[in-house]
Amino acid sequence: MAASNLPQARLGRGQRVAALAAIVAAAFVWSPHSHAALFADDEARRAILELRQRVDAMTQSQQRAGERSGDEVSQLRRSLLDLQTQIESLRTEQAMLRGQNEQLMREVAELQRRQKDIVQGVDERLRQFEPVKVTVDGREFQADPAEKRDFEAALAVFRSGRFADAVPAFSAFLRQYPQSGYAPSARFWLGNAQYATRDYKEAIGNFQALLARAPDHPRAPEAALSIANCQVELKDTKAARKTLEDLIRTYPQSEAATAAKERLSRLK
Structure with a gap:
């Protein structure tokens, strides 16, 4: 088939x-x-x-x-x-985003570090303006750092024996810080600098200002004795005697009072 x-x-x-x-x-x-x-x-x-x-x-x-x-x-x-x-x-x-994220994290960390540095710097600068506790002539008070620095600078000039330079230094301090806790001490040293430069009338004015504004200040008896010394230099024996008598009466337990008694015995 x-x-x-x-x-x-x-x-x-x-x-x-x-x-x-x-x-x-x-x-x-x-x-x-x-x-x-x-x-x-x-x-x-x-x-x-x-x-x-x-x-x-x-x-x-x-x-x-x-x-x-x-x-x-x-x-x-x-x-x-x-x-x-x-x-x-x-x-x-995703890889690109991961890289960007890592870069952002680094930048954030750097910004945080800078912020911390800035905050620390600001804190340090603020501390430079914060009042500090000081003790001068037996008195404790608060003072600005700049105020403390200026007073100590003027006092250093006086202690170096540059009395003529100390006068404008303390005068400038009192103009800038009239309410300062340093003011009585500044007036005392200003008066002593003027006494050393034979500016007796100006010295008397500053010693009297100390007694009027801070009669209980530890330097007050010395200021009164210094007034008497200036009056003796100005040949004003009567005024000097009265000043010494007031000193003995007002501050009887002070060393200045003992010195005033001796000075009275020599005055004629």
């Missing part, structure tokens, strides 16, 4: 359908008895055409299915590539 002479190779579905159609067609052509028994010529041709159409339709359907499958695979591959690209882009952006 013709079918037994076909190769025994594997055929695809479309090839098997086509081969079946060819066999059926051959059967109609080469078997006149079957043809005469089963169909008329027109009916046979119609059957063959229908069968061929069916085979063609099945073949086309399989081709379209294959094409669709290939398109879907291609589309999936493109989607995977796009997704991979997006992932890489996100990784790059």
Whole structure:
């Protein structure tokens, strides 16, 4: 038979359908008895055409299915590539953001360090203006650092023996800090500097100002004795005697009072 002479190779579905159609067609052509028994010529041709159409339709359907499958695979591959690209882009952006975050953290740390330095510097500067507790001539009070510095500077000039320079130094101090706790001591040393420069009248004025404003100051008895000394230098013995008598009466337990008694005994 013709079918037994076909190769025994594997055929695809479309090839098997086509081969079946060819066999059926051959059967109609080469078997006149079957043809005469089963169909008329027109009916046979119609059957063959229908069968061929069916085979063609099945073949086309399989081709379209294959094409669709290939398109879907291609589309999936493109989607995977796009997704991979997006992932890489996100990784790059994440790395960039991480780097920016680290840079910001470094900048914040630097700003915090600078802020700490600034605060410490401000605190130190503020401490330079904060009042400090001082004790001068047995009296304790609060004084600004600048006030303390200026008084000590003027006193250093006096103690160095530069009496002429000490006068303007103490005068400037009293003008700048008239309510200072240093004021009585400043007037005392100013009067002594004026006495040393033979400016007795100005010296008396400052010693008297000390007694009027701070009669209980530890330097007050010495100031009274210094007034008497200035009056002696001015040849005003009467005034000097009265000053010494007042000193002995007002400050009887002071060393200045003892010195005043001796001075009175020598005055004529």
